[in-house]
Every structure is written in structure tokens, then in C-alpha cells.
Amino acid sequence: MNPDLQRLQPYPFQKLAALFREVAPNRDYRAISLSIGEPKHATPQFIRDALTANLDGLANYPTTAGSDALRGTIAGWLAARYSIPAPDAKTQILPVNGSREALFAFAQAVIDRSKNSPAVVCPNPFYQIYEGAALLAGATPYFLNTLPENNYAPNFAQLPEEVWQRTQLIYVCSPGNPTGRVMPLSEWQTLFEMSDRYGFVIASDECYSEIYFDTPPLGALQAARQLGRGDYRNLVVFSSLSKRSNVPGMRSGFVAGDAKVIEKFTLYRTYHGSAMNPAIQAASVAAWSDEAHVAENRRLYAEKFARVMEILEPVLPVTLPDAGFYLWINLSAAEMRAPISDTAFAQALYRDYNVTVLPGSYLARSANGVNPGENFVRLALVANVEETVEAAQRIAKFVSTLN
Helix, strand or coil, X not given: CCHHHHHXXXXXXXXXXXXXXXXCCCCCCCCEECCCCCCCCCCCHHHHHHHHHCHHHHHCCCCCCCCHHHHHHHHHHHHHHHXXXXXXXXXXXXXXXXXXXXXXXXXHHHCCCCCCCCEEEEEECCCCHHHHHHXXXXXXXXXXXXXXXXXXCCCHHHCCHHXXXXXXXXXXXXXXXXXXXXCCHHHHHHHHHHHHHHCXXXXXXXXXXXXXXXXXXXXXXXXXXXXXXXXXXXEEEEEECHHHHCCCCCCCEEEEECHHHHHHHHHXXXXXXXXXXXXXXXXXXXXXXXXXXXXXXXXXXXXXXXXXXXXXXXXXXXXXXXXXXXXXXXXXXXCCCCCCCHHHHHHHHHHXXXXXXXXXXXXXXXXXXXXXXXXXXXXXXXXXXXXXHHHHHHXXXXXXXXX
């Protein structure tokens, strides 16, 4: 067996299941989960119809590069969304089976094991796929703590020069999971300059880009264009329909950016065997071609945030994120009669009110002497409005017992 498998840590939800095995939930309440970032809004009917209307495509092997129609639609969507020239659909766009698969596979294609101690950098807290991808590519993951005192911005000075010299890949997430923070142009400029200096590839995870409140989040390709980097050198963006269009089970996304990097990634995926189902490609064309359902999706999230914030603000330090569907709550800043850890909070809330939230420490690693997720909890406002409001009311009632 691959010995690197032993280096993988349990997934956050495995840890949560173990935590909850120690208690029984209060059966006086129906179960409501705010722990997993799985959209629960209804899948639009026109996407379902496009999927079923193209089931004849199951009789054909799909190509790794995807259909011309899908690549062209994605290129057009990127141009319209970010006010940039349409990327070359043949060389700068590659459809993938969701961003999760692509984010993992990308490290396997990018990392050069022959070089001494390759490093992969990622934010902390983070999406655990980044860490697993690094480890199974034969690299060492290094973490940039994102802390409230810095408005959750990555401090690139946290890592020593010798680590940056070995860095071959950096994962960034904007809007961020779990903070919802959007990277400004100044940070992109710094990151691009560092990429030029050290030669690493930037993997920009943008799966939450279409869930926002007012201003559409700045994207990496957009930032590159604004900074005169029209070739997108060493930059690849990852996006998905899961959150945007409420189709997490469809597993449909894309990568876009540096043509040279995508050429190598396409070669890897030819052997990886993960070409997208033709019926799903047709449904994806329909989804990327429509914005009305995305606007309605944002409206539902905005309503939930407004109502939840009103309920929780009197008892917890909640702040509206820049984008995304998470609340990242700092329990250390809450006014309680005694400190409570993120794991104890999650366990007691589940036991007393049958609401599931995710301890922040499960999303992070100790780095520079601190676990930046410790004493935070993440709430995913993914359920319908009624359930989400009810969960917030229970949380407020629970916190009142701690004050």
C-alpha cells in the first residue's frame, strides 16, 4: 500500500461523528444540520430536464477535454462574469468532475517529486483536500494561519524563505472556507510577484464565487488581467456548479488559466480516467448559460443570513462574511460566564438541541504554535429558510444557558 496513506488525517466529519458518539441528541427536537456545506436548495427543473433529455449520451465514451459546447459555454461565462476576454476554449478551459476531484488531482500533476522536499502551501483553516493532495503527491504541506486580528488575511511572512524556495504549489480559496473572506487585488499582486520569484503554481479555489450579497467577488483571472498578466502564467482557477446551481451530486466544474499548465493537467487526467458524463456535460451547458436561478439562489441565502444574524447578534459575535454561505463564529469573543471550547460547544448543542455545527479546530492544523480554528464554530446556512431560522433560534437559546 502507498505509505503516504498513513499520513492522512481523519476527515472533519469523521471527527464530528466520533465526538457525537459520546452523547445522544435531544429527541424533542428534529435534527437540523449546519455542519456540512452541502446546498439544500432545490435543483432547478431546467437542469434536471437537460440531464434527462441527453441520456442517450451514456452510449458514448466522453473525451477527457469535454465537449466543444461545454468548453465554449464556460469560456463565455468567464468573460461575462469577470469582464475579461474569453479564455481560449481549447487550451485554457478543462471541464472536470467537480472541483474536489480536480483540486486533488492537480497536485499529482504539478508536484515534481525529483526535487528536494517539495512543499505545498495552503491557508489554515482550510479545505482538507489540499492537505491530502499534497501528501499523496509526495510533498509536505505548510500552513498560513488566517486570524481575526488580521481580518483573516494570509500573512505570507509566516513561512521562512527556505520553505518558499521549495514551494511548488499554493492553494488559495476566495471567497474563503470557512471565513467567507474575498482576496483583494493587492493580495493577488503580492501572490503573483511571489509566484514569479519562486516559480510555484497558484491553484485558486473559487467554488463559492457566486454566493455573495452586493458586489461580485474578485476572481483570480480577473485580478491577473487587471495586473497585466493576460497569459495567466502559473495560475489555474477551479470552479464548480455545486454551490452556484445547487447540484452537488452532479459533480461538474472546470479549471481555467495557464494553457501550459492545463495541457499537462489534461495529460494527467487522460490516464486518471475522469472524463465527464456526456449527459452531465449537456446539463452543465444549460446551467452555465442561465443566471436567473443563480440570482434566486443568492436571494435565499441573503434572506437566511439576515434572519440568522438578527437572532444570533444579541448572544454571539457574528459578522456577515464577504461571500459564501458560512458563519465563522469566534467563541472566545463571546460574552459567556465561562470559556467553552469549540468541541464542547458543538457536542452540547447537539445533545441539548439536536443542531449540528462543525468545530473550527477540525478544519485547521497547529502551525506557529496555534490552531487558528480552535474555539471557532462553522455554521453552514444551507438548509431551507425555515430550518435555518429554527436552528438559529435553538442556538440562541442554548447560548443563553451559557451566559
